Amino acid sequence: MVIVAIWEVISKLGFFPVFMFPPLFIPSEGGGVTVMSTLISGILSGEILSATGVTLVRLLIGFSIAIVLGLTFGFLIARYKIVDDTLGFFVTALQSIPSIVWFPLAIVWFGLGNAAILFIVAIGATWTMTVNSSAGFKNVPSIYIDAAKTLGSSGTHLLRTIILPASVPHIISGLRVAWAFAWRAIMAGELLGSAGGLGYLLDLGRSTQAMDLVLSIMILIGVIGTIIDNQVFLRMEKTVARKWGLKA
Amino acid sequence: MKVHLDQVNKSFFKGKDDKLHVLDNIDFEIQEGEFVSLIGPSGCGKSTILKLIAGLDAPSSGEVKVNDAVVKGPGNDRVVVFQEGGLFPWMTVLENVTYGLHLKGSSKQAAHDKAMEGLRMVHLGNFTDAHPHELSGGMKQRVAIARSLVMDPDVLLMDEPFAALDEQTRLVLHKELQHIWAQTGKTILFITHNIREALTLSDRVLLMSTRPGAVKQQYEVQAARPRDPSDSVIVDLEKQVMAELEEEMEKVLKEEFGDDYNLEKSHVRDGDRSDMGSHI
Numbered sequence: 001m002v003i004v005a006i007w008e009v010i011s012k013l014g015f016f017p018v019f020m021f022p023p024l025f026i027p028s029e030g031g032g033v034t035v036m037s038t039l040i041s042g043i044l045s046g047e048i049l050s051a052t053g054v055t056l057v058r059l060l061i062g063f064s065i066a067i068v069l070g071l072t073f074g075f076l077i078a079r080y081k082i083v084d085d086t087l088g089f090f091v092t093a094l095q096s097i098p099s100i101v102w103f104p105l106a107i108v109w110f111g112l113g114n115a116a117i118l119f120i121v122a123i124g125a126t127w128t129m130t131v132n133s134s135a136g137f138k139n140v141p142s143i144y145i146d147a148a149k150t151l152g153s154s155g156t157h158l159l160r161t162i163i164l165p166a167s168v169p170h171i172i173s174g175l176r177v178a179w180a181f182a183w184r185a186i187m188a189g190e191l192l193g194s195a196g197g198l199g200y201l202l203d204l205g206r207s208t209q210a211m212d213l214v215l216s217i218m219i220l221i222g223v224i225g226t227i228i229d230n231q232v233f234l235r236m237e238k239t240v241a242r243k244w245g246l247k248a
Numbered sequence: 249m250k251v252h253l254d255q256v257n258k259s260f261f262k263g264k265d266d267k268l269h270v271l272d273n274i275d276f277e278i279q280e281g282e283f284v285s286l287i288g289p290s291g292c293g294k295s296t297i298l299k300l301i302a303g304l305d306a307p308s309s310g311e312v313k314v315n316d317a318v319v320k321g322p323g324n325d326r327v328v329v330f331q332e333g334g335l336f337p338w339m340t341v342l343e344n345v346t347y348g349l350h351l352k353g354s355s356k357q358a359a360h361d362k363a364m365e366g367l368r369m370v371h372l373g374n375f376t377d378a379h380p381h382e383l384s385g386g387m388k389q390r391v392a393i394a395r396s397l398v399m400d401p402d403v404l405l406m407d408e409p410f411a412a413l414d415e416q417t418r419l420v421l422h423k424e425l426q427h428i429w430a431q432t433g434k435t436i437l438f439i440t441h442n443i444r445e446a447l448t449l450s451d452r453v454l455l456m457s458t459r460p461g462a463v464k465q466q467y468e469v470q471a472a473r474p475r476d477p478s479d480s481v482i483v484d485l486e487k488q489v490m491a492e493l494e495e496e497m498e499k500v501l502k503e504e505f506g507d508d509y510n511l512e513k514s515h516v517r518d519g520d521r522s523d524m525g526s527h528i
């Protein structure tokens with residue numbers, strides 16, 4: 001609230017032109033722009049809404065690819081020592097590369113557009129997913145595996161009914177961190193990728209010097225990120241912790 | 249005979265040439281329907297023997313036979329009850345108990361009915377939808393016992409199943425286990441480091457020596473059933489077993505404490521004499 005108030009005051013004082021420092025709620029002159037009005041009209045006109053849609057669909061696809069790849073790599077690393085010594089070693093290094101660094105490569109491989117952005121999202125989340133899921137698979141208590149084997153389980157049945165569920169707590173916290181990476185990656189990708197989405201609108205706002213648009217999208221990004229983290233991942237983590245008996 | 253360990257040796261490899269000889273020429277038999285306990289200090293190889301019979305590990309030499317067939321891997325004719333139960337925490341009690349039944353090919357209904365029967369046998373018919381973490385330690389062990397019994401195994405293998413329980417709960421479960429054994433006539437191999445527990449439950453007690461583990465002595469427990477831990481036969485045997493086990497303990501302590509050993513010895517002697525193994 002205090003920040004909002006200070007912001008309003010600064011924008012009214014007129015040190016900066018309105019396009020650089022637009023007011024949030026109260027227009028500086030009759031019919032002038034505010035961040036809120038731009039956000040609302042943007043949502044009503046469908047411009048912001050459809051951009052959000054584009055971003056979320058991309059995110060979903062890229063994130064799904066990352067989950068599948070991360071689980072597969074994680075399993076292979078946990079299962080085969082040779083994969084652990086090779087891929088496992090590299091993953092730690094790969095994980096520390098900010099995903100946007102891959103963008104030049106992605107453009108060369110896929111061209112500037114949707115595929116390159118998907119690539120950035122997927123690669124941003126894959127390594128975290130790999131590290132967490134391999135930790136999950138490696139730390140399955142052997143007593144569960146032994147118990148299941150003596151009850152007649154083996155092979156893919158053992159994997160599906162014991163190893164995967166026993167790793168779920170690790171995997172969920174991996175999902176949550178991977179999601180945060182993916183969310184950052186997609187903004188960077190869209191900002192540079194000029195192929196629609198919220199990031200693209202940000203870039204549009206910059207090039208047309210419409211800071212009201214930029215700010216309304218920044219607010220939206222913060223809100224969506226928080227809602228998904230809280231409503232989806234935090235909730236999942238809590239449900240699993242309760243059901244698995246990790247917390248009383 | 250039901251179970252036969254024939255000249256079984258087991259070593260674990262630590263490094264390239266560094267190996268740990270854990271079991272030395274283990275050779276014993278368990279008859280059909282017999283209740284046999286295996287006692288010995290921690291680390292003497294009790295769990296290793298159980299894993300060999302369960303088929304979860306293979307002997308370095310020698311053979312493990314169940315029903316005259318050499319054990320090649322795990323099978324639901326030999327089910328294990330582990331110390332911490334080994335219940336799957338993400339499944340309900342009922343799902344835990346039906347897990348093996350579904351694998352055995354039982355229909356949904358048949359598995360459900362059989363599981364309910366097993367749970368009632370251990371007095372947990374009302375806890376079908378609970379998750380393991382909602383249960384007390386004793387209840388968890390009961391579920392683990394039910395999960396094993398419904399498989400109708402030829403041999404029930406129990407690895408210190410009551411070690412983590414308080415004395416009161418343990419005594420109740422001793423009664424229940426004896427009752428179940430009398431009802432089902434299962435062949436049971438029971439591992440413990442509690443002498444009184446072994447003598448109260450078993451027909452025969454095998455005492456193991458330590459490093460490398462070998463069967464040092466056997467004791468037939470010819471006391472009337474249902475057992476009373478203060479039965480003179482049991483009290484008498486307890487003294488004998490104690491004396492033997494103390495010798496093994498001294499070996500272990502010497503190894504672990506070296507020159508400080510005499511200091512530790514008096515401490516152990518003052519402890520609960522029926523449960524010496526737990527001190528190490």
Ligand SMILES: Nc1ncnc2c1ncn2[C@@H]1O[C@H](COP(=O)(O)OP(=O)(O)O)[C@@H](O)[C@H]1O
Pocket residue numbers: 260261268270288289290291292293294295296297
């Ligand atoms: N998988 C393994 N790898 C290496 N050493 C093992 C393994 N399992 C057991 N041991 C060792 O074998 C010895 C006997 O273990 P265990 O059978 O668990 O003893 P107990 O059940 O009598 O306490 C211990 O010294 C233990 O460290």
Ligand SMILES: [Mg+2]
Pocket residue numbers: 294295296407
């Ligand atoms: Mg053990």
